[in-house]
Amino acid sequence: MTEAITLKNLKKEYKNVSALHDLTLSIGQGEFFGLLGPNGAGKTTTINILTGLCNKTSGSVSLFGKDVVSDYEEARALIGLVPQEFNMDFFEKAYNVLYFNAGYFGIPRSERAAKIERLFRDLDLWEKRNSPVRELSGGMKRKVMIARALIHQPKILILDEPTAGVDVETRKSLWSYLEKLNKEGITILLTTHYIEEAEALCQRIAVINKGRIVALDSTQKLLHLLEGETLTLHLEKPLAKIPKALAHYTVVLNQNTLTFSLKPKDSLSQLLADVTSARLSIVKLETTQNKLEDVFLHLTKK
Numbered sequence: 346m347t348e349a350i351t352l353k354n355l356k357k358e359y360k361n362v363s364a365l366h367d368l369t370l371s372i373g374q375g376e377f378f379g380l381l382g383p384n385g386a387g388k389t390t391t392i393n394i395l396t397g398l399c400n401k402t403s404g405s406v407s408l409f410g411k412d413v414v415s416d417y418e419e420a421r422a423l424i425g426l427v428p429q430e431f432n433m434d435f436f437e438k439a440y441n442v443l444y445f446n447a448g449y450f451g452i453p454r455s456e457r458a459a460k461i462e463r464l465f466r467d468l469d470l471w472e473k474r475n476s477p478v479r480e481l482s483g484g485m486k487r488k489v490m491i492a493r494a495l496i497h498q499p500k501i502l503i504l505d506e507p508t509a510g511v512d513v514e515t516r517k518s519l520w521s522y523l524e525k526l527n528k529e530g531i532t533i534l535l536t537t538h539y540i541e542e543a544e545a546l547c548q549r550i551a552v553i554n555k556g557r558i559v560a561l562d563s564t565q566k567l568l569h570l571l572e573g574e575t576l577t578l579h580l581e582k583p584l585a586k587i588p589k590a591l592a593h594y595t596v597v598l599n600q601n602t603l604t605f606s607l608k609p610k611d612s613l614s615q616l617l618a619d620v621t622s623a624r625l626s627i628v629k630l631e632t633t634q635n636k637l638e639d640v641f642l643h644l645t646k647k
Contacts, residue, residue: 346373347409349501349532350395355404357390357556364390365556368404372534372549374500377527379547379564380536383645387556388536389429392505395534396426408501422450425494429505431486435479439470439489442478443496450497457496464492468522484515491519501532508539520546540641554645575633576605576616581626588623 348371355368365387372378382388393399394406397417406413411420433442440461447457465471468488473481478489487507494502504523508516516539523546527533537543543550543564550567552560560567583600594616595606603625605616620627 346375348372348407349374349376349409350378350534351405351407352391353405355391355394355406356402357387357394357399358402363556365394365401368553368556368558370551370558370561372532374409374532375527375530377523377533377546377548378535379543379550380534380553381540381543381550381641382536382553385555386553386645388553389505390556391553392426392503392534392536395503396424397421422497423500425497425499425502427487427490427494427502427504427507429509431490433478433486433489433493436477438475439478439481439485440465440474442489443493446493447496452497460496461492464495468492469518484511487511487515487519491522495526499531501534502526503534505536506538507535508537508542516542552641552645559645574607574613576607576613577631577633578603578605578620578625578627579629579631581628584625588625590619590623594619 350370350372352368352370355365356363357365368387368391380388380391390399394401395408395413397413397420401414407416408420408423411423413420437445443461443464444457447460448454452460461474462471465474468491470485470488470492473485478486481489487510491504491507502523507523508519511519520542523533523535533546535543535547547564549561549563551558552567580601580603584598584603587596587598587603591603591605594611595608597604597606605611607613607616
């Protein structure tokens, strides 16, 4: 797979703080990649170096083989950035925000109108195109920033907390739009504090803590870092002890509930067969799975 983003031994040191320690990471073309970590972990610093907003201390950073320092103009043109903070002229019309940004990337005036209309219609903003940014809701402002980042058709979209402060409906609609962009071939790098967002969207995730990557794997494999699925049986009558047929499982008895912590080697069908052989009278059965939030907390606490 072609590498869209390549970081090698990346370091960033401030006067009294070492923000990044030998960060090495590669993101393939067309990936939807998540970068998670607590506040101050180094996520935004990494993005700022990728986009030329701050200088690295050492190491190398390239985008589709273009070095972000020596090939700055070419590398920067490959990226569309949606920063965490609003950084638009709030007194300008939403349409003009995109129109002027298109000019920064050399898009001819004759082509700008069609590009802006397509993006605004895709994001359900067309009716608000002539509204000053200050009059838009928080969710609409986020959409304008995403549209602005896409106006020059970048190969890489970097999203730093893109749905912070938006309502649930807007968040879900943005998820669908981002998935559509990714299917069209855009490489997406996402940082978010909404763990369910990363779990729903990202194919691979890196967890960063204190400037170091503490885990890097597919979303599904990260979810299996802790114990797997939990199965709880609610029984009609309390039990005095765990039935012999179920004693070899990792199971906790609490009066009339049996809670099984399933391991990868455990077969659910075999467990249910063993439960049947124990002749238990079951009122209700519940299952729960690890969430990425559990894994995140586990890794950052370590």
